Amino acid sequence: xxxxxxMEGPVTxxxxxxxxxxxxxxxxxYPSLFWxxxxxxxxxxxxxxxxxxxxxxxxxxxxATYRKxxxxxxxxxxxxQVSDSAVYFCALSRGxxxxxxxxxxxxxxx
Amino acid sequence: NAGxxxxxxxxxxxxxxxxxxQCAQDMNHNSMYWYRQDPGMGLRLIYYSxxxxxxxxxEVPNGYNVSRLxxxxxxxxxxxxAPSQTSVYFCALWPPxxxASYNEQFFGPGTRLTVL
Numbered sequence: 461x462x463x464x465x466x467m468e469g470p471v472t473x474x475x476x477x478x479x480x481x482x483x484x485x486x487x488x489x490y491p492s493l494f495w496x497x498x499x500x501x502x503x504x505x506x507x508x509x510x511x512x513x514x515x516x517x518x519x520x521x522x523x524a525t526y527r528k529x530x531x532x533x534x535x536x537x538x539x540x541q542v543s544d545s546a547v548y549f550c551a552l553s554r555g556x557x558x559x560x561x562x563x564x565x566x567x568x569x570x
Numbered sequence: 571n572a573g574x575x576x577x578x579x580x581x582x583x584x585x586x587x588x589x590x591x592q593c594a595q596d597m598n599h600n601s602m603y604w605y606r607q608d609p610g611m612g613l614r615l616i617y618y619s620x621x622x623x624x625x626x627x628x629e630v631p632n633g634y635n636v637s638r639l640x641x642x643x644x645x646x647x648x649x650x651x652a653p654s655q656t657s658v659y660f661c662a663l664w665p666p667x668x669x670a671s672y673n674e675q676f677f678g679p680g681t682r683l684t685v686l
């Protein structure tokens with residue numbers, strides 16, 4: 461069945477450092493891929509998404525590219541801020557069902 | 571998280587007690603979901619309801635029941651709570667609100683449940 465694997469955390473970075481959080485998936489066909497972010501005490505909210513191969517999703521300085529050949533959707537940001545500290549979830553979706561990765565906690569130090 | 575409310579926000583139960591978690595939406599969406607979130611395990615689907623009056627099991631339904639009596643509300647019941655059910659529970663909607671540009675799930679703020 462479909463599955464999502466993302467790098468374990470926590471990831472600790474200094475402000476302005478480069479961020480990569482790896483995500484790979486197993487699925488047949490072409491699911492939509494998502495990154496969600498969860499700030500402390502809140503529910504998940506969409507960060508970015510891509511619906512087909514080679515699509516690049518971007519939002520708030522974060523980017524991820526749908527790579528069919530490597531079944532990956534890695535999250536990147538060129539310069540993180542303290543306010544980016546949160547838990548990040550990679551997910552894939554086929555219509556009404558979404559499968560989430562385990563989440564990666566990011567700490568950004570000032 | 572406007573449009574999706576969950577009650578209560580926090581709850582502490584003793585083993586064997588029962589309770590119902592409530593989720594209500596004012597977005598007129600057909601599909602509603604209950605997830606639980608546990609450290610290192612991401613979100614796991616408990617039950618979902620594709621439309622009013624229908625419910626289906628997700629990945630981890632044991633120990634839970636659900637009820638979708640109308641379009642607005644989707645409740646999750648624990649008949650006899652166990653410590654293994656200590657978790658954060660999220661209600662979600664799909665598809666997203668009209669006018670949203672993405673087809674993501676839309677989450678409520680969560681209920682933090684502790685079973686002693």
